[in-house]
Amino acid sequence: MKQAPTIKAALYMKMVTLCALVTASVLMVNQTAFAIELSKQQNQPVPAGEKPVDPYVQSNDNAGATPMTDDTVYHQFGGMDGISRIVDDLIDLSSKDERIEGIFRATDLVRLRRTLKEQICYILGGPCDYTGRDMKESHKTHGITMMEYNALIELLQVAMEKEGVAFRAQNKLLAKLAPMYRDIVLR
Template identity: 40%
Template sequence: MRLLTIIALIWLLAACSTTPTQPTLYERLGEQEGITTIVDNLLYEIGGNDTLLPFFAATNISRFREKLIEQLCQVSDGPCDYTGDSMAQVHAGMDLNDSHFNALVTDLVAAMDEAGVATGAQNDLLARLVPMYDEVMNPDDYINAEPTDTDANRVTR
């Protein structure tokens, strides 16, 4: 009887020690295929958005698509490295305001909805993008600033 109790205790301890791992944000977004779908949906949304479309008139859309896929993959803990320019470099000279920023966020949410991304994953992605807000909206503050350790580690073109 004592042997059965010990075996049961070992079995219970083993079951407790193997807690299931939570899927990463990358996995919750649908991995590479899901992120690609989100970006493609976003491009479609931007194409119909009169507030944003003028900003993309001279943009190499293929490059934009490729770099945004990389960036969302990296931000969501996927196996990608973002190799594009800094957010300050990309947005310099655009004179963006909050209506532009909000329009892009609205289009991104619509793109994620269309891709079937769960609300929690959408919120987690948006939360990870929030730290880029200041660099996007105030690029001159970053371009003219002295390089930091973070800047030195950033991979650009």
């Protein structure tokens, strides 16, 4: 009779310890997941010549369009070499166009060149991953208007023409990019 409370107390202590252990391990797992998430965001190396950006989670979902199911159009664009020339031309043209040069002055063009090439390559079904931010996040500070958005489309058409991309293939890319106005055009 005298021992009963001791057993009860011991049992109670064991239960408390178990609970504490479970809680601690759950917390630790959570913390580990959080730490991994954090390191994914914070330990992204800043490529040479680029300015750091606020942490974000990298994902092809950030590209803002579903990629084409095969690489036909990617090859019609001349693969990564063609895409690269088109993006370089587009950025050069945009930086000189009075309608939108202000937006490009306020942009890290080294980073834009890299991420835009990745984005177009990924969307056209090429062997690339998009590592940039999503369209809403990457454009939120620019206050872009519909006129500015259309100006960029016009300059992209000029760059694609210069590269000799067939008009129908040009339109296939534009069809993928056009709906992004919902995240990009803010006023």
